[in-house]
Amino acid sequence: MKKLLLSLSFITIILLGCENEGLDGKNSLIDMTIENAGENCSNEGIKIVSGIDLNGNNVLEENEIQETEYICNGNNASLDFSSYVVKLSQSGTNVPSGIVIKNDLSLTITWVRESSGSYLGTFDMPLDLTKTIATATPPPSIRNVYLQFVNDNSIRVKTEPYNNIYQFTDTWNDLILEIKTFN
CATH class of the missing domain: 2.60.120 (Jelly Rolls)
Structure with a gap:
């Protein structure tokens, strides 16, 4: 009986401790676009930008971009x-x-x-x-x-x-x- 009461007390403490929910965080966003041949990719590729959606509008805006990466086609790649x-x-x-x-x-x-x-x-x-x-x-x-x-x-x-x-x-x-x- 003591074990049952102790177990129920423990469960009650856990449940009461979980009553309050935390605040939602901000969303991370990723955007990919075709990168034309030029300064970043000599033979075309893909531009990947990522960042935190600071204003919560689900659009990665210029001031929210934290990282930019390029996946480029090789210099001898066939872009056929x-x-x-x-x-x-x-x-x-x-x-x-x-x-x-x-x-x-x-x-x-x-x-x-x-x-x-x-x-x-x-x-x-x-x-x-x-x-x-x-x-x-x-x-x-x-x-x-x-x-x-x-x-x-x-x-x-x-x-x-x-x-x-x-x-x-x-x-x-x-x-x-x-x-x-x-x-």
Whole structure:
């Protein structure tokens, strides 16, 4: 009986000690972009920046960047790839429309609006996803763009505005989508 009372007292002390929750900390953020050939990477690469989200807006701003790293392609690296680059715009419940900037892939994408801020692009031919990447440059009104290859014939694009986290939005202009397939 003494052991049971002692055990219950110990559990009560532990539970009472866990009543108060601590304060949430600030989020760490990482952002990756394509680094064009130049001072940092002589033969293109990827720029990775990281830091603490000091103002809590889920955007890594210049004054919050604490570290910058580059992963560069080697000097003799073969950058043999084909790409599709399009400037997309979307309004209301309409499907996105775009101006194709570059199309070495000879790719055609047909867009469907799945729901608010979610769009599915279907390719007219399959892509080898083991050799393909997609990047997006959001317009100023969009906080984040989420890209997902659904399969080798389609990509999903979701747009998140600055004013609502995890609430996807319609109506934006000048989203740049790039799909690269390396040979």
